[in-house]
Structure formats: structure tokens, C-alpha cells
Amino acid sequence: MIIDFSGRRVLVTGSTSGIGFATAKGFLAAGASVVVNGRSEVGVAAAVAWLRETQSSVTGFAGDLATETDCARLLAEQPDFDIVVNNLGIYEPRDFFDTPDSEWDRFFQTNVMSGVRLSRAYAAGMSKRGWGRIVFVSSESAINIPADMIHYGFTKTAQLAISRGLAKRLAGTGVTVNAVLPGPTLSDGVADMLKADVERTGDSLEKVAADFVAVNRSSSIIRRPATVEEVANMILYVGSEQASATTGAALRVDGGVVESLA
Template sequence: MNIDLTGKLAIVTGSTEGIGFAIARGLADSGATVVVNGRTSARVDAAVARIGGTARGVVADLGDASGHDILLAAEPQADIVVSNLGIFQPADFFDTDDATWDRHWQVNVMAGVRLARSYLPGMEDRRWGRFLLLASESAFNIPVEMIHYGVSKTADVALARGLAKRMAGTGVTVNSVLPGPTLSEGVAAMLEDERASSGRPIEDVAADFVTTHRSSSILRRAATVEEVANMVVYLASPFASATTGAALRVDGGVIDTL
């Protein structure tokens, strides 16, 4: 399968590292012109340089409406939008204040809502588009240590389904992607003390983390960011034209339902 996105403009939010960067690079490798997004010029510039080609960047914090307005002014239309930006913060439910709930809602949910409001109408006019929200296996396996995060990711799945129905018959597809434990830079940093003290490869340390903390995993290891990106690139392509309103899992089998 040769995915060719030549001539398509793709915006990937939160794409200076981790899953977002892997998605941006995967789309660029398939021929798309990619817009990288992050909160600092240094990180955006570095990511754009790593991708090369026609990639360009927009510095904007999409956790509020003013940051969204900056992105929209710089890139008023797109063929592919990947709402990848997200945050998580472990905290017991009874210690989680309104500000934490609101911050997760604004970044993990409302950033995607604003992107959909701004970019879906243009896709509909052109009769082609791909809109993707990065959710999580936590949307179904609500983590007791961060219920607020799980609720926000469940909302992303519901948002994608509702938007897909709203765009019915337009040639525009909307889907959510559910990664499981993934060996991103952030996860590697979290596990660095264990890696350093044990002297074991980071992949082995991550596999132990998965089997301990996500015991339902069938894969029994952390996914790579590229494995998650592969699903997104496929869904962004013409080959996925009959897939919409779906929640696609890249969770290694963590979600224990059929």
C-alpha cells in the first residue's frame, strides 16, 4: 500500500515530540505539507528542521481560544487536521481541584472542538477532508489515578463520533485513535531512573511497566510512537475513505472488550 498525500496540507497539534512528532513526520514522508505546532519557537523550529522538506511551523498554545486564533490566522485551511495536543497529571480524585479539571478539559477537549469548528466547514466545501482526534485507551479504562484525564479522553471519542455524524455524506471523515502505553520521550523520561539504576534497555524497562500497570496488555510491551503514527497516516489517506465515526485502537490489546 503506497500512501500518497502529495498536495495535501496537514496540521498536527502538539507535534514537537512524541506521538505528535511521529505523526507529523509520517504524514510528511507520505508527501503532505505538514504544519508543526508547539508552544515555543525553539521546539517548533527544531521539529521542522528534523522533518525537513516543505514542513513549516506555528507557535501557539492551543489550550485557550487566543492560541487557536493564532493558528487559524497562520493556517486558515487544511485538508488533514490531527488534534494530538494533550496533557495528563496523576492526582487522586479527592485532591483534584476545579482548575485541574478545567485545564484538562480545555487542552484535551476544547482544543479539538475549536479545530473542528474552524477547519471542518472548509473540508466540507472541498468535499474531502480528514479530521482525527488522539484519545487514549484511558477513554475506556478510566485510570483511577487520574479520573479527570480519562473523562477528557472519553469526551474525545464522543466528539469524534458526533462530528462524523454531523459530516455525513460530505466526503469528510472523522475518527479517534486510542493509543495505549507508548514509549514516547515523556514516558522514557519517567522511566529513566529505573533504566539508569538497572542498566537495562529502556524498552525492557517499559515492558515491565506495561505488564505491571497495564496487566491486560496482550502486546506485553510499550508501542513505539511510529506504530501509533502508522494508524493515523492510514486514516488520513484516501485508503480510509469508508472509515468514519470509529475509535481505532493502537493499545496493544489493553482494552479488554471485543
């Protein structure tokens, strides 16, 4: 299968590192023009500079897309995209009884409303052109709600509801909407979290990460975290022409963590 995004304009939110960066890199390698996004000018500039070493059709947008203001600014600067990957997200373990309203709202605005606003902004143009792809990067935590991050799991479940409902709303337009559900993934953030254990044990990052999965996600079938590239591969597929019959779906890249046949 040859996936070609030549002529396609792509937005990947939260893409200066981790899954988002790997996704932006994959789209560029397949011929797309990509806008990468992060909150800081420095982070965006660094990501763009790195990607331009091999691909020239990349630009950046520095802004907090959890806010209405920066979403509107992006729309003014970039009025059309063929593919929108709603990857922006935050997570943090916190006990339910220690999670104030402000944190529930911060997670909701970042993980949910950013995708709502951008999908609302760009789906109409996709529909008029008769082709488009919207991808929400959710999580296996949308199904396996973590007891130590209920506020996070709630936002990831909300993404599934939105992606399914929006797919129905765009029925027959040529625009597909899907959710991708990563499981444990060896992103930059996870690597930072495990750094102390790597230093303490002297083991490789990969070994420490596999041990972490064995303890915290014991149902994993691959018995290791996914790489960011493995998650990006699924995002690229559902963004492609080849995935034209896949819409309203929740596609897991969880290494078999979720105990479900479907």
C-alpha cells in the same frame, strides 16, 4: 498499499515530540505539507529544523492551542487544512480528591476544547471542498478510566463523543472523523518517566518499559509499549484516501490492553 498525501495540507497539534512528531514525519514522508505545533518557539524551531533535514514542506506554528486566542491566530495564518490531527494533550497522575477545579478546567481546555475549536474552524472548508480528515488522538484510558487520573480519562472519553457526533454531523460531505486510541506508548515523556528505573536497574529502556506494562497494564497482549511510529501508522491510515469508508470509529492501538471483542 501505497498511501500518498501529495497536495494535502496537514496540521498536527502537539507535534514537537512523541506521537505528534512521528505523525508529522510520516505525513511528510508520504508527500504532505505539514504544520507542526508546540507551545514554545524554541521547541517548534527545533522540530522544524530536524524534519527539514529530509523534507522541505514543513512549517511551524508556536502557540498554546488550548487557548481561544492562539487558535484564532492559527486560523488567521493558516486558513485551510485538508487533514487536522488533534494530538495536543496533557496527562498527570493525581488523586481525585486532590484535583482542584482549575486542573479539571486545564485538562478540558487542552485535551478537549483545542480539538473542538480547530475542528469547528477547519471542517467547514473541508466540507465545501468535498474531502477532509479529522483525527482525535484519544487513549485507551477513554475506556479504561484510570483511578489515578480520572480527570484525564474524562477528557479522553469526551473526545470519543465529539468525534462520533461530528462524524454524524458531517455525513455525506466526504469528510471523515475518527478517534485513535493509543495504549502504553514509549514516547519521550514515558522514557523520561522511566529514566530513574533504567539507571537504577541497568536494564535497557525497552526492558524497563516492558516491565512497566506488565505491572500497570497486565492485560496487554503484545507485552510491551507501542512505539510512537506504530501509533502514527494508524493515524496516517485514517487520514488517507484508502480509509474513506472509516468514520465515526474509535480505533485502538493499545496492544490489546482493552478487554473487549469490539
